[in-house]
Amino acid sequence: MSANARVASSMSQPTVRFHPEAQAEYLEALRWYREQSLIAANRFETEFNKGIRTIQAVPGRWAQYFETSRRFLLHRFPFGIVYEFSPGLILVLAVAHVRRRPATGYTGYRNPAA
Numbered sequence: 001m002s003a004n005a006r007v008a009s010s011m012s013q014p015t016v017r018f019h020p021e022a023q024a025e026y027l028e029a030l031r032w033y034r035e036q037s038l039i040a041a042n043r044f045e046t047e048f049n050k051g052i053r054t055i056q057a058v059p060g061r062w063a064q065y066f067e068t069s070r071r072f073l074l075h076r077f078p079f080g081i082v083y084e085f086s087p088g089l090i091l092v093l094a095v096a097h098v099r100r101r102p103a104t105g106y107t108g109y110r111n112p113a114a
Contacts, residue, residue: 013056013057014056014059014085014087014088014089014090015088015089015090016052016055016056016090016092017089017090017091017092018091018092019091019092019093019094021093021094022082022092022093022094022095025094025095025096026048026095029044029079029095029097030044030045030048043076043077044077047074047075047076047077048074048077048079048081048095051072051074051081052081052092054072055072055081055083055085055090056090059083059085059090060085065080065082066082068084069082069083069084069093070082070083070084070085071083071096073098078097078098078099079095079096079097079098080094080095080096080098081094081095082094082095082096
């Protein structure tokens with residue numbers, strides 16, 4: 001699964017769409033891991049995809065993050081998937097590094113229409 005793909009695993013699970021900035025953040029993180037190690041990059045990609053599938057299965061499970069979004073934290077990497085959801089759609093707003101200052105990452109607002 002790539003960040004630019006729209007994902008619909010089954011009829012009961014919502015479609016996943018990526019904000020352009022979230023897609024760029026994901027690709028930048030994946031690029032960085034590939035420069036370090038192909039094994040690390042594969043593990044990051046696997047963990048990220050597992051996170052997306054988990055969000056699809058139970059999008060309301062994670063605590064609210066900022067006003068209208070939620071955040072799923074990857075277990076083995078310092079990234080969070082920030083998303084909004086409505087019936088039938090999950091919009092990934094950011095793939096945010098959790099150890100960086102907010103000024104260099106997701107600050108709570110991205111226009112969902114972008």
